[in-house]
Amino acid sequence: PVPLTVKIIIGLTTGAVLGLALGEAVQPLKAIGETYVGLMQMTVLPFIVFSLIGNIGRLNMPELRLLASTGLVTYVLLWFFAVITALCFSNAFPVLHTSHFFSTSLIEAPPSVDWLRLFVPSNPFKSLVENSVPAVVIFCILFGVGLIGFDSKQGIIELMNISAKSLHKVNGMVVQLTPYGIFAITAHSTGTIPIREFERLEAYYLTLGSCILIMTFVVLPLLVSTFTRIRYRDVIRISADSLLTAFVTGSVL
Numbered sequence: 001p002v003p004l005t006v007k008i009i010i011g012l013t014t015g016a017v018l019g020l021a022l023g024e025a026v027q028p029l030k031a032i033g034e035t036y037v038g039l040m041q042m043t044v045l046p047f048i049v050f051s052l053i054g055n056i057g058r059l060n061m062p063e064l065r066l067l068a069s070t071g072l073v074t075y076v077l078l079w080f081f082a083v084i085t086a087l088c089f090s091n092a093f094p095v096l097h098t099s100h101f102f103s104t105s106l107i108e109a110p111p112s113v114d115w116l117r118l119f120v121p122s123n124p125f126k127s128l129v130e131n132s133v134p135a136v137v138i139f140c141i142l143f144g145v146g147l148i149g150f151d152s153k154q155g156i157i158e159l160m161n162i163s164a165k166s167l168h169k170v171n172g173m174v175v176q177l178t179p180y181g182i183f184a185i186t187a188h189s190t191g192t193i194p195i196r197e198f199e200r201l202e203a204y205y206l207t208l209g210s211c212i213l214i215m216t217f218v219v220l221p222l223l224v225s226t227f228t229r230i231r232y233r234d235v236i237r238i239s240a241d242s243l244l245t246a247f248v249t250g251s252v253l
Contacts, residue, residue, distance in 0.1 A: 004178065008244045011179035015186030026191035029184040036181025037249050039174045045128055047167040049140050054160030056144025057153055064148060074227075081219055085211055092207045178241070182248045216243060 019026050059067065119134045121127050127135035147153045221235040 004175070005240045005244065007179040008182055008241060011181075011183035012186050012244070012248060015183040016190045018183075019187040019190030019192075022187075023191050026187045030188045033181060033185035033188055033249075036174075036177055036184065039177070040171075040181075040245070040249070043167045043171045043174070045131065045133070045136060047164055047171070048133070048136060049128075050160045050164040050167065052137065052140035053144045053147070054157050054164060056141060057147035057157050057160070059144075059148060061148060064145065077223070081215070081223075085215055085219075089207065089211050093203070175241075178245055182245065185248050 056064070056067075117135075118132055119138060121132075121135040121139035124136065124139040126132075127139065147156065217236070221232050224230055224235050225232045
């Protein structure tokens with residue numbers, strides 16, 4: 001059978017060719033692409049909830065302390081590289097002196113991020129509805145930690161594990177549609193984005209693409225292969241389908 005990665009690349013290539021050939025005529029494919037992305041996202045947050053609660057709840061206190069210490073170090077290390085990358089990317093462009101024109105941004109304050117609401121799950125159900133992933137993760141971690149020490153927790157642990165496996169199976173069905181969804185998304189993008197717009201942002205695309213390539217194929221895989229027994233090529237091989245899908249859909253979820 002043809003590997004899924006090859007099918008995704010074929011869908012990406014044929015979608016780009018069709019979009020360039022037909023132009024605005026590929027507009028109806030937008031609905032197909034959005035449907036695919038919605039189906040991919042529908043299992044993500046529920047899977048996070050069930051898998052985190054089930055896997056943390058099964059631990060004992062020594063295992064939890066080990067996980068917390070190593071996880072915190074890993075988290076800080078990833079944030080360090082993310083901040084360094086953001087700073088380098090923001091300084092990659094020269095300062096441009098241009099004329100000033102009126103803009104609503106001069107009199108309107110930019111929208112601010114409510115960090116407290118993003119990270120504190122005061123209402124976990126609302127966080128689920130609003131896709132506030134950090135708040136959902138914190139709630140699930142605390143819920144799982146609360147299960148540690150109970151002798152009668154096996155029933156809820158099994159329920160969480162079965163639910164996570166069911167969602168994984170559903171996601172596997174949707175993943176089989178990935179080549180067709182990527183074909184529709186690529187065709188719509190290449191057919192509706194004007195060439196002049198791409199030319200104006202060419203430097204931005206090149207700089208952003210360089211940062212993404214360095215982080216994806218150098219920094220993160222080397223971190224994994226350095227601190228674990230997983231080889232570099234295995235990291236790339238396993239994550240290839242996910243990387244291609246996230247790149248085409250423009251969605252981290």
